Amino acid sequence: MMTAHEAVERFVNDGDTIYSGFNMISFALTNEIIRQGIKGLKAVAGSVTPNVTMMSIDGNVNRIETGYLSGTLRSKPFQEMMRDGRVKWNDYTNMTITLRLMAGGLGMPFICANSFLGTDYLLEETMNHSRSLEEDRKREDGSIAPPYAVIDSPFDGRKALLYPALKPDVAIVHCQRADEEGNVQVWGPQADTKWGLWSSKNVLVTAEEIVPRSVISTEPHFTIVPGFKVSAVIHEPWGSHPSGLNGYYRADREWAGLTGAGMTTWNGAREYLDEWVYGTKDHADYIAKYKDRFGEDLLDNLRVKDTMVPEQPARYGWR
Numbered sequence: 001m002m003t004a005h006e007a008v009e010r011f012v013n014d015g016d017t018i019y020s021g022f023n024m025i026s027f028a029l030t031n032e033i034i035r036q037g038i039k040g041l042k043a044v045a046g047s048v049t050p051n052v053t054m055m056s057i058d059g060n061v062n063r064i065e066t067g068y069l070s071g072t073l074r075s076k077p078f079q080e081m082m083r084d085g086r087v088k089w090n091d092y093t094n095m096t097i098t099l100r101l102m103a104g105g106l107g108m109p110f111i112c113a114n115s116f117l118g119t120d121y122l123l124e125e126t127m128n129h130s131r132s133l134e135e136d137r138k139r140e141d142g143s144i145a146p147p148y149a150v151i152d153s154p155f156d157g158r159k160a161l162l163y164p165a166l167k168p169d170v171a172i173v174h175c176q177r178a179d180e181e182g183n184v185q186v187w188g189p190q191a192d193t194k195w196g197l198w199s200s201k202n203v204l205v206t207a208e209e210i211v212p213r214s215v216i217s218t219e220p221h222f223t224i225v226p227g228f229k230v231s232a233v234i235h236e237p238w239g240s241h242p243s244g245l246n247g248y249y250r251a252d253r254e255w256a257g258l259t260g261a262g263m264t265t266w267n268g269a270r271e272y273l274d275e276w277v278y279g280t281k282d283h284a285d286y287i288a289k290y291k292d293r294f295g296e297d298l299l300d301n302l303r304v305k306d307t308m309v310p311e312q313p314a315r316y317g318w319r
């Protein structure tokens with residue numbers, strides 16, 4: 001157990017590759033990375049989201065490897081950074097990024113998938129454009145590794161594609177609950193979260209609740225990553241806000257309009273970061289500021305009120 005400040009200070013370094021996916025977003029850790037001024041990060045995920053927009057605009061992230069950029073492209077400043085080369089990127093697909101993370105999590109150097117066959121992904125200009133991540137593929141001898149390789153299958157002779165494994169330095173995620181040993185449990189849509197965690201060298205987790213080990217043990221199937229893989233667990237209620245967390249609260253759809261978090265202009269982005277990131281000392285302070293500014297009822301209205309109960313709950317036991 002540690003604070004977000006301690007976790008980021010200890011485990012996130014300039015130049016790291018960082019996994020932050022479409023689901024289970026930890027804005028608590030995102031904001032702390034921004035506050036500490038960590039630079040030169042590469043963001044990887046099947047889909048990158050507005051928290052990567054924030055880190056890009058503030059100069060933390062300058063490279064992106066993903067299967068979906070549209071979540072960040074709503075920001076005109078971000079579009080400008082892509083055009084002028086301040087942000088470099090390669091665009092794969094959601095599935096191929098997830099498979100590459102899976103390869104990294106399983107200790108495989110590459111993985112085979114054929115979704116690029118018959119598509120423009122195989123065109124030279126798609127992966128080796130002027131703002132691609134070619135430098136990231138540089139080998140020790142100075143040569144450049146390809147973004148993928150087309151081979152003849154040794155089994156049936158058909159064309160097949162190999163993709164290199166992704167092995168981030170650090171993953172940041174927000175979960176429903178964890179215990180003090182770092183056993184992390186999640187439910188709801190997970191997308192590439194499991195393999196993002198398993199493939200990363202260091203896993204930093206903010207948790208809505210910290211529960212006893214006995215709670216984890218009684219429903220072990222919710223455990224997405226065990227404690228021995230987790231570098232830091234932080235108790236951080238509302239740690240995913242303004243995003244949502246399945247079973248706890250909905251995404252705050254009014255947030256961008258209230259605060260300028262949409263980052264559609266440089267001035268708006270700067271004002272938002274100055275007030276809501278640099279202007280708060282940690283995520284608890286950020287939530288307290290929200291309540292003070294907009295009222296506790298607005299936040300409380302985001303809480304999930306109608307919980308779902310299985311019609312026929314599973315029965316556990318073995319004797």
